[in-house]
Amino acid sequence: MRAWPHLCRLSMLERNSVRFLAILGLLPGSPLLAGDIEILDPYARASRPGAPTGAIFMLIRNAGTVADRLVGAKSPAAAMVQVHAHIEEGGIMKMREVEAGLPVPAGGTHALSRGGDHVMLMGLKQELVDGETVPLTLVFEVAGEVMIAVPVDNSRGQPARSTGQ
Numbered sequence: 001m002r003a004w005p006h007l008c009r010l011s012m013l014e015r016n017s018v019r020f021l022a023i024l025g026l027l028p029g030s031p032l033l034a035g036d037i038e039i040l041d042p043y044a045r046a047s048r049p050g051a052p053t054g055a056i057f058m059l060i061r062n063a064g065t066v067a068d069r070l071v072g073a074k075s076p077a078a079a080m081v082q083v084h085a086h087i088e089e090g091g092i093m094k095m096r097e098v099e100a101g102l103p104v105p106a107g108g109t110h111a112l113s114r115g116g117d118h119v120m121l122m123g124l125k126q127e128l129v130d131g132e133t134v135p136l137t138l139v140f141e142v143a144g145e146v147m148i149a150v151p152v153d154n155s156r157g158q159p160a161r162s163t164g165q
């Protein structure tokens with residue numbers, strides 16, 4: 001635990017580079033890096049006209065040696081954004097806000113995928129249209145804010161896609 005004061009100073013320095021790298025991350029095709037946090041393959045599904053909500057999926061990778069946690073998110077496209085999980089209750093799958101956030105272990109990943117954990121846009125201010133992008137800011141406990149542009153892509157995340165299992 002002696003390393004903590006040192007890590008705290010480091011994380012303050014990293015906060016500045018997070019913003020800078022996140023701007024670079026908006027360039028299409030470049031990996032979305034924010035310090036040790038990398039956002040891979042983010043996508044949203046197009047919403048039905050008039051639908052109040054939309055879900056966003058991605059793979060979060062933590063290349064660092066300190067565990068991190070996705071604790072929140074925000075977007076100008078929605079009145080409110082929450083971190084959600086699917087929980088089985090009495091044989092029924094329900095969505096619930098994960099107030100403690102989603103853990104991303106050091107050197108590990110956390111997958112947000114259909115039927116599992118996801119970022120929920122609530123009170124959509126605009127329709128999510130296939131081919132367009134949604135701006136999203138992810139808030140991490142250690143890495144701070146990570147801004148990404150999420151493509152709305154109905155062709156991704158199909159259940160038929162192999163998961164390697």
Ligand SMILES: [Cu+2]
Nearest residue numbers: 084095118120
């Ligand atoms: Cu949800």
